[in-house]
Amino acid sequence: MSSIKTDNFTPPKKKNQSAMGEVDPAFIQAIEHRPKSETIEVEGIPLIDLSPLNLPEFNSDAVSHLVTEIGEACKNWGFFQVINHGVPLKASEKIQLAAKKFFHLPKEEKKKVSRDEINPYGYYDTEHTKNVRDWKEVFDFTLQNPMILPASHDPDDKDLRKLFNHWPENPPELREACEEYAAEVKKLSFKLLELIALSLGLTKDRLNDFFEDHTSFIRLNYYPPCPISDLALGVGRHKDAGALTVLAQDDVGGLQVKRKTDGEWILVKPTPNAFIINVGDIIQVWSNDKYESVEHRVKVNSEKERFSIPLFVNPAHYTLVEPLEELVGEQNPAKYKAYNWGKFFVTRKLSNYKKLDVENVQIYHFKN
Ligand SMILES: O=C(O)CCC(=O)C(=O)O
Numbered sequence: 001m002s003s004i005k006t007d008n009f010t011p012p013k014k015k016n017q018s019a020m021g022e023v024d025p026a027f028i029q030a031i032e033h034r035p036k037s038e039t040i041e042v043e044g045i046p047l048i049d050l051s052p053l054n055l056p057e058f059n060s061d062a063v064s065h066l067v068t069e070i071g072e073a074c075k076n077w078g079f080f081q082v083i084n085h086g087v088p089l090k091a092s093e094k095i096q097l098a099a100k101k102f103f104h105l106p107k108e109e110k111k112k113v114s115r116d117e118i119n120p121y122g123y124y125d126t127e128h129t130k131n132v133r134d135w136k137e138v139f140d141f142t143l144q145n146p147m148i149l150p151a152s153h154d155p156d157d158k159d160l161r162k163l164f165n166h167w168p169e170n171p172p173e174l175r176e177a178c179e180e181y182a183a184e185v186k187k188l189s190f191k192l193l194e195l196i197a198l199s200l201g202l203t204k205d206r207l208n209d210f211f212e213d214h215t216s217f218i219r220l221n222y223y224p225p226c227p228i229s230d231l232a233l234g235v236g237r238h239k240d241a242g243a244l245t246v247l248a249q250d251d252v253g254g255l256q257v258k259r260k261t262d263g264e265w266i267l268v269k270p271t272p273n274a275f276i277i278n279v280g281d282i283i284q285v286w287s288n289d290k291y292e293s294v295e296h297r298v299k300v301n302s303e304k305e306r307f308s309i310p311l312f313v314n315p316a317h318y319t320l321v322e323p324l325e326e327l328v329g330e331q332n333p334a335k336y337k338a339y340n341w342g343k344f345f346v347t348r349k350l351s352n353y354k355k356l357d358v359e360n361v362q363i364y365h366f367k368n
Contacts, residue, residue, distance in 0.1 A: 026133040027232040033132075034231060035256070035265070035299040045257065045268055045276070046073040051084040053191060070192075071199030074279050078294030079257050081274040082192075087184045089273060091177075092248055095220075098177040099307055103137055103222035105170055113166040115140060120349055121147075121217070122166035129236035135300045136234050139220040141165045143182050147215055149317050153347040155340075160317070182218055182311070185275075189216070189246045189313045192277060196244070200287055202326055207243075207286070210315035215345065216242075221308045223254065226300035234298030234306070240280035241348050241363075242314035247276040252306040258295040265297070281363045282315065285336045288323035293363075317342030337366045 048069050052062035073080035102110065107125075115122035125137040142165060151159035167175040190211070197206045223234040234254060249255060249270055256265040257278075268276055284293045300306070315321075322338035347361045 023228055023231075024133070026128075027135060027228065029132055029231060029233055029236065033233070033237060035229070035233060035297075037230060044259065044266055045077055046080040047271060047274070048073065048080050048082050049084050050082050050086070050191075054084065054086060067195055067198045070195045074196065074199065074283075074291040077257070077260065078292050079268070079276065079278045079296070081268070081271050081276050082188075083271065083274050085188050085275055086191075087181075087188050087275070091181045091184045092273070094173070094177040095181040095309060096248075096250065096307060098171055098174040099139070099220040099222070099309070101171040102139060102168060102174055102220070103307075109170060110137070110139075110168070113139070113168045115166065118161075119163050119166070121163060123168075129233075129238050132233075132236050134235050134298075135223060135226045135232045136298075137222045137224070140217055141167075141178055141182075142215070142217045143186055143311075144214060144216075147217070148213065149215060150340075150342040150346050153343055155343060178218065178220075181309075185218075185246055185248075185311050186216070188275065189244060189311060192244060192246070193313070196279070196283065196291075200290065200324075200327065202324065206324070206326075210243075210319050211313070213316035213318075215314040215317055215342070216312060217314070218309060218311045221298075221306075221310070223298065223300050223306040223308075225303050225305055227302060229300045229302040232300060234300040237295050237297040239293040239295055240278060240312060241282070241345065242280040242312045243282040243286075244280055244313040245276075245278045245310050246313065247278075247308060247310040249276065249308040250306060252301060252304050254299045254301060254306050255308070256297050256299055260292070260294060267299075280312075282321050282341070285321050285363055285366075286324050286327070288327045288332060289335050290327065314345065315341055317345070333368070335368055336363065337368060339363075339366045 052059055052066050110123045113122040115124045121140050121142055123139050127134050146162040146164050148160050148162055151157060151161040193207050194204045198204055226232055251270045253267060253270050255268040257268055259266045279291045279293055281293045283291050319341040320338045321341050323334040323336055328334045344361055
């Protein structure tokens with residue numbers, strides 16, 4: 001396990017001594033958002049077995065049962081875990097090992113592939129969520145290389161920008177591990193999009209066109225042990241802006257999901273070799289609020305480091321996101337105005353780099 005190496009943090013000298021004044025206040029969550037020391041650990045998030053998809057012969061009963069399970073999970077939780085998902089264990093182990101090696105390198109080495117305000121791909125250690133700094137380091141890379149995004153968030157600026165991945169020299173195996181893993185987890189995410197489409201009563205391929213030139217990216221998250229784990233968060237409360245997230249976590253645990261029924265923060269207990277899936281804001285809009293994107297956050301551990309790897313599945317930058325016509329009608333009018341995904345994404349990224357004075361763009365800003 002590595003020791004903490006943060007540039008602007010001095011740990012408190014004595015146990016129970018107040019950390020305030022000695023830590024960068026940028027990490028400190030407002031009282032109402034701090035994690036409780038005890039979290040509710042329940043088996044709540046549905047665990048779904050995807051093996052019917054891997055049967056040699058198509059079994060329509062098994063698949064329709066799966067579709068129902070997925071629909072219920074999306075409606076009731078916005079989150080579920082999947083097992084027997086088809087992503088080879090080898091690919092997951094390889095990327096986890098390479099990520100660990102990368103994050104254990106000295107800061108100067110990691111900073112050679114730093115991301116910046118122009119190119120958001122590469123290494124970063126000062127991300128903010130809801131204007132509070134997260135206790136984490138990340139390395140982001142895109143699945144389409146280059147990725148095409150609007151050059152700015154200005155709605156009148158029609159320029160586009162090509163963004164390239166920043167691969168580090170060390171560890172040399174990181175790039176291959178990332179690319180192999182990306183190819184496998186992408187297949188899983190497209191299967192899940194089909195199952196979600198079916199669960200909404202749509203045709204299986206209804207969502208596919210949105211992802212032709214998708215802007216999906218993978219994040220390697222590293223949460224070092226945190227001596228102020230009761231004051232800070234690894235990632236502050238947030239909803240994912242994209243369509244779907246497919247997350248691998250290690251066995252340390254820390255992801256908390258806001259339970260829809262009572263607003264309690266529930267720990268997602270790690271299940272070996274499972275992926276955690278959550279619907280993002282775009283599926284909320286496409287489904288006209290039938291499925292909601294649910295708030296989640298990451299509690300950090302005072303002793304253990306933690307790693308997680310989300311794939312954020314995002315459509316093409318030119319996608320106009322709006323409730324799908326099949327899912328609206330006289331009795332159920334569209335709850336959102338259309339918005340451009342690329343502009344939304346680029347605007348949202350602004351707050352990752354610095355504390356803004358205003359709330360960043362949210363889907364409710366497009367509510368009818
Ligand atoms: O680390 C996790 O479990 C979740 C990470 C997450 O929510 C994020 O990176 O946006």
